[in-house]
Amino acid sequence: MKVLKFGGSSVASPENIIKIKNILLAYNDPIIVVVSAFGGVTDQLLQAGEMAAKEQTGYKDILSEIETRHLDTVKELIPITAQSKVLSKVKSELNILETLLEGAYFIGEITPKLSDKIVSFGELLSSYIISEYLASEGLDAVYKDSRELIKTFKLAGKNVVDFTLTDTNCKEYFKNNGAFITVCPGFIATSKNNDITTLGRGGSDYTAAIYAAALEADILEIWTDVSGMYTANPKMVKQAKAITHISYEEAMELSHFGAKVLYPPTIQPVLSKGISILIKNTFKPEEEGTLITKSRNEGGKTVRGISHIGNMALLSLEGPGMVGIPGISKRFFEVLSQADISVVLITQASSEHSICVGVSADDVEKSVEVVNEAFAYEIERGKIKEVIPEKGLAIVALVGDNMKSHQGLSGKMFSTLGKNNVNIRVIAQGASERNISCVINEKDVKKALNALHEEFFEENVKQLNLFVMGVGNVGAKFLNQIKSQEKYLKKNLKLNVRVVGISNSRTMHFDEKGIPLDTWQDTLSTGQKADKQLFIDRVNDLNLRNSIFVDNTASAEIAGTYADFLSNSISVVTCNKIACSSEYYNYARLKSLAREYNAPFLFETNVGAGLPILDTLKNLIASGDKVLKIQAVLSGSLNFVFNNFNDSNTFHDIVKRAQEEGYTEPDPKIDLSGIDVMRKILILARESGYVLEIGDIENNSFLPKESLDTTNNDDFFTSLVKYESDFQKIYADAKAKNCKLKYVAQFENGKASVGLQEIPEDHDFYNLEGSDNIVLFFTERYKNLPLIIKGAGAGSDVTASGIFADIIRIGNF
Known part of the structure; x- marks a missing residue:
């Protein structure tokens, strides 16, 4: 014999009850079917009782809803020729229920005894209707009232099952019961005085377990709306999986700690008998479910x-x-x-x-x-x-x-x-x-x-949740790189990188499941209006694990938000140099917040785009080396300009070309004024362990004052045309000495400077081509021959790849 229990969600509608019938057709052995009240009815009955006790007439509306639902279910499930008897019985029970509620209304209170009587109607009605439906479909099904079999007594003010009497009643009844299917209401019982009692939370599961234990059934099956017990709550953890086999003890622990498919008392009656429990899904009966047995989990996963x-x-x-x-x-x-x-x-x-x-x-x-x-x-x-x-x-x-x-x-x-x-x-x-x-x-x-x-x-696959601010040249390249590397990252690095939020200056969009990266432009174009504070609030509200804020802007306002993210354990990856080149106090505070809240703050692309300059410097310092001097060409845009500028073109045209090809900041004056290089050498000095402010750096600018004083790009480019002869003279002077022009940053003895220099043929900087950067680290270990890092130091592709590399570093922490 098998005992099957179907919960409230499984009997919530006529369509679901038909599913139950189809499930029962697959059985070859006699079965007991224990059912709960139709989904939501128990709560309605409790509410109606409370309202009646408070003398609120609204209980009548609830009663009317309950009546309509049950009568409609009968009319939908049972053929017209067989409806009369069933409708008459259901109406008779509902009349009794109405009388009980009226009683509570007139006396203005509800006793525990009366409450049990009122609540019992949910299971009484559902089990009777389902048994009649099964019989009308030609199945050998009968109804048996659990109140006649399960007996309780009072212990410390609570109703406790009298197992001796209950076991005897069950054995005697089912010894003579020849029906293939016996449908019984769950949750309800009676005292020795035949007063109606209830079995409490999880009562229908408990009823089924009582029958299974009394009759020493082959198995107890709990049919619900999920496919077993899961490794975690699937509503909160999308990757959760059903556990195929678990021990009694493990199931009790999980059910005690919130696994709602099973309640601990359910297991008790079958525990001593060694009867297995199978959790199955009414709506996906083909799925394996979870088998709960006495045997321990030998050799399986440590955490179940x-x-x-x-x-x-x-x-x-x-x-x-x-x-x-x-x-x-x-x-x-x-x-x-x-x-x-x-x-x-x-x-x-x-x-x-x-x-x-x-x-x-x-x-x-x-x-x-x-x-x-x-x-x-x-x-x-x-x-x-x-x-x-x-x-x-x-x-x-x-x-x-x-x-x-x-x-x-x-x-x-x-x-x-x-x-x-x-x-x-x-x-x-x-x-x-x-x-x-x-x-x-x-x-x-x-x-x-x-x-x-x-x-x-999850086999060590780590999910990274990105929130990307800025999707222009660099940001767009970055998103495309993530898209193209998704499979590689999962297979080889065990990283699942998802973009959960994106924003530009106009709109923003969030999707907790991950934004599809093949259509992110269309998604963003229809997003909500961009709002910095709302963006921060949304990231914090989502509170996702391994969250990373990615700043692809050059905005001081956005750089000012880093502390908000870090103090909420959200890592920050940025190519924006403003934060790390701001006041030393702010730079040090961000580094401190990163340590305090275990949230990496990475900015490799602040110096040298995708080149591993900062990473190398950090490793030198961490290993105990000390920086003595730094010489560097740190502006890919300036290097591009002076590598292409000569007496056959104009300075204006070369700068314009650099801007159009993405080598300069949106405001090219930031590069040409030396501010960008000053920020970079400042960051290098700070990462070397020195306390320095940007005002401490000597800037030997080659730009005319009028150009420096412009307030927009149009005026800036106009000034470049005006002073073309000055730029040509700078070029001519260097050429006459067989030198090349390079914009050099230097740090030594705690002092830093930047400026345009004439580089002779025998210098390491002389053959620096295109937009390449080069850094020479003179340290205590590299005193005479410096450690040199050289390569592409500008461009949206290499900058995006540097940001990507920082993301991977966080993934590997």
């Missing part, structure tokens, strides 16, 4: 699932008066127990100075009141502090039978959470080591579950 309980609060009892005083713990837990408050988590410091417990946030006010009252004497004398609750919390738990035999799981769990700035308030781990639990802020639950699932279940 990740679960959580939300809406939690912490209560801490602490104070010097607790140390060495026997009975404090007993009093604490006793007062909570007497107030009918369930303690979900317990942790105590070995110093005995404090005890911390987790309770439902719904019980927190009552908990604080009874505990402070119980310890009023000690609180008044300062021996124990007044209990102040912490709210807005959740418990996250790792579950697995094999966890105890593997070292480092706790460290791995806490390290993963720490890397994503998920603050852990409390840690609890039982001696069995089947469960490791920690309390975190509820707002971090989704991020925590995804980060842990990625760490323990």
Whole structure:
């Protein structure tokens, strides 16, 4: 014999009930079918009872909705020729329900006994209608009222199943019952006095387990709206997978910590009998589901699932008066127990100075009141502090039978959470080591579950969530590079890079599932109006793991947002030099925030575009070397200009060409005035360990003052035409000496300077072509022959690749 239970979602509509019939057709052995009330009806019955007790006539509207739903279901499922009997029975039961509600209305209250009677109608009606429908379809199906079989008695004020009497009733009935399908209502029972009682939360599952245990069934099948127990909540973790096989103990741990497909009491009756439980999906019956058995998970994954309980609060009892005083713990837990408050988590410091417990946030006010009252004497004398609750919390738990035999799981769990700035308030781990639990802020639950699932279940594929500001030349190239490398990154580097948000100066768009990179231009064009603060707020609200803000702009305003991102554990990657070349205090603060919140702040492209200049410098410093002098050509745009400028063209035309080909900033004066180079040498000096401000750098500009004083590009280019003869003279003077013009940055003895220089043939800079950059590092290890880095130092492609490289660095952290 098999016992099948179908939950509220499985019987929520006539279409779903037809699905149940089709599932039952596949069985060859006798089966007991336990059903819940139609989806949502139990809540309606409770609401109607409460309204009637408050003398609110609105309960009649709810009753009318319940009646219409059940009668319509009968009319849709059962042929007209067989409807009369069923409709008559359903109306008769609804009349009784109406009488009970009227009684509550007239007396202005509802007792627990009356509440149980009212709520029982949900299962009574659904099970009767389903049994009649199955019979009308030609199946050998009968109805049996669970109230006649399952008996309860009072224990500590609660209804408890009398298993001795219940087992006897079940065995006697089913020994003589020859029907192939027996449909029974779940959730309901009766006392020895035949008063209607209910079995509480998960009551229909419990009913099915009671039948399975009493009759020693082959298996207990729980049919619901998901395909088993998952490695994590699939609504929060899209990559979660159904667990095919799990032990009783693992299932109980997961169900206790929020896996709603199963409730811990369900397992108890079948546990001692060794009866397996199978969780199946009514809407996808072909899927394997989850098999729960007595056998342990031998040789399988260490962590079988990740679960959580939300809406939690912490209560801490602490104070010097607790140390060495026997009975404090007993009093604490006793007062909570007497107030009918369930303690979900317990942790105590070995110093005995404090005890911390987790309770439902719904019980927190009552908990604080009874505990402070119980310890009023000690609180008044300062021996124990007044209990102040912490709210807005959740418990996250790792579950697995094999966890105890593997070292480092706790460290791995806490390290993963720490890397994503998920603050852990409390840690609890039982001696069995089947469960490791920690309390975190509820707002971090989704991020925590995804980060842990990625760490323990996704074959080390790390998801990076990017928020990209600026999609012009560099930004567009960057997005295209990500698109072209998606498969390579997943296969070879185990990185899943998703762009979740993009923005330009006009519009912005977010998609938590990831923005398709083959159509991002169209998506952005129809996005909402761009707003810097809304962009920041949205990134913070999403609170995704491994979040990275990518700044492809040259905006001082955007550079000013980095602290907001870093202080929320959102990494920053930027080609924008403004932040790192601003006041030293701001530069140092950003670096400090990056360390404090474990959020990398990378800006490799600030100097040399895609060249590994800063990375090399960092490695030199980290290895104990010291920079003595830096000589460099750091402006790809200026190098391009002076490599192409001669007496057969004009300075204006070459600068214009450099701008059009993307070698200069949008405002080319930033490059030609030397400001850009000053920023770069300043960043190099700071990364070398020196404290320097941009005002400390000597700028020997070659531009006329009139050009420097222009306020827009048109006026700037006009001034270049005006002073063409000056530029030609500079070129002629250098040519006469057989020198080339290079714009050089230098740092030595704590001082920095930039300016145009005439470079002779024997210098390392002489043969620098195109837009290439070159840096010479003279250090204590490279005193005579400098360490040289040379290559393309400008252009949207190489800058985008430098940003991409920083993204990969973060992925490999």
